[in-house]
Amino acid sequence: MTAQSTGYVAGDHTIRLTLYVGTNGTFNSAATQITVTEVGTATLTYSSCGSAVFSYNFSAGEFAGKSGDILLTRTGATPAACVFGSSCALIPSETDGPYPLYSILSNSAIQRRDITESKTGVPLRVVLRLINVNNSCAPISNAAIYIWHCDKDGVYSGYTNQTGGVSTFGDTFLRGIQVTDTSGQAVFETIYPGWYTGRITHIHIQAYLNDVLTQGTAVITTQMAFPQDVTKVVYNSTLYAAHGQNTSVTSFAQDNVFSDGTTYEMATIAGDVASGYVATLTLGIAA
Template identity: 30%
Template sequence: MNQHPNVNPAPDEDNDDEMVGTLLSRRRALRLLGWGGGVAALAAGSVLAQRTSAGTTGATSLPGCVVRPAQTEGPYFIDEKLNRSDIRKDSKTGKASAGIPLTLDFVVSKVTVGTCTPRGRVLIDVWQCDALGVYSDVSGNTDDFLRGSQVTNAQGKASFTTVYPGWYPGRAVHIHFKLRPLDASGKPTGEFTSQLFFPEAVTDAAHAAAPYNRKGKRNTLNSTDGIYRNGGSQLLLNLTGNPQKGYRATFDVGLNIG
């Protein structure tokens, strides 16, 4: 079993608890998006717009898009260039990570004044720890499980099949993601990085099952995670399903960089 990568990290490694990005007020976010006479483009690497079905009461003149915060990449991103939808297996051994199936559906849009339109050709990278809190391809191991990328189609959609993430000391349960718009030649023209978080009740139910229950009780909840406190409630997934059949979540994002 690989040791957890957070054990005795190298002194020059980035800290996965480091906070980055800008958490904007709703009023400032709407100005940046072009409502109220502001600029209709978002600053690269600073903000993210997410379409939601809640939290927009009284804003009938707006589409369902609000701004979300960027968050730290952390020390464990590796540009593996693994173009795949199912990220559970190690590409060399074929061994799949154990855990409750989780399907993540991304829908990427371009935010303009008053609307969101589908945005294709956005490269989405996803990386996370396994059920016992271990990342692949770090701390001396050469596996590449639970890492992968997809490019959004003309409808702005890309899907990943993974497992519900475990936990490791000092962090709430989360999944990292990176968005990079591509030009006609396939070259990235910008990037945005953030994290997805999970409701505590859903995590409690998932982590009561094997193999998660081998890890023991989590020592960091959303409320005590420094990164979550920097806007994580705006990146909280709404999941359907259960530990027996698996979970699914759709994450709608409006991206105005690149």
């Protein structure tokens, strides 16, 4: 049995199919004669980027009168358009904050996907996509993306005299660099960030073109924001409960970075607190 598409254009969410049975040869081959009989129709409807429904109806042949629906789920890589949507806008520039630790930019060991080291927390995969808004939002490959954030208790690596007198001098946890692939993507495995007094939950992000990591040459310094409903669930979980909810900054309007809005800096979150989350964000720059 063979299916041929009878109508599909870019942007459609449904593919319409005609079902055939072929005998005495190879279907659609000019080299052999074949008897082709139409036996039914089908549609493939994409209900989301991760799933589709295959609906079939046989009007002839050995399966005549049979019909039904089959739910299909994606097992391979998800297309970038599904993960990131169609956003094509400049991401705002933000402060690099008090804990950038630029001294590690030349450390080859920091070029890593997994940045957790020994830190525990709810697993978080960060998927970033770098695009050029001056070139039809084409992906930018071979760019270095540097991210850093605090642990579940609000502590950064590499600095002394943090809240409560904590010192992490010499540590590099929750910092890492990845080079974007041909799709402009960089992926990090980390934990959901905690919070510290005066700031709402965030991750710091910098991009360096052509994989040139030199302090002061980043083409963008920005921050990723997180939906507050997700953050509250995480902070109520066992690993985060001791530090608790952030009572110092309870809204984006009160935050000194995101008070002007989070439209282009808000992560898209999927997952749950038990198995972990995936956070995606498009980094639009004018290159």
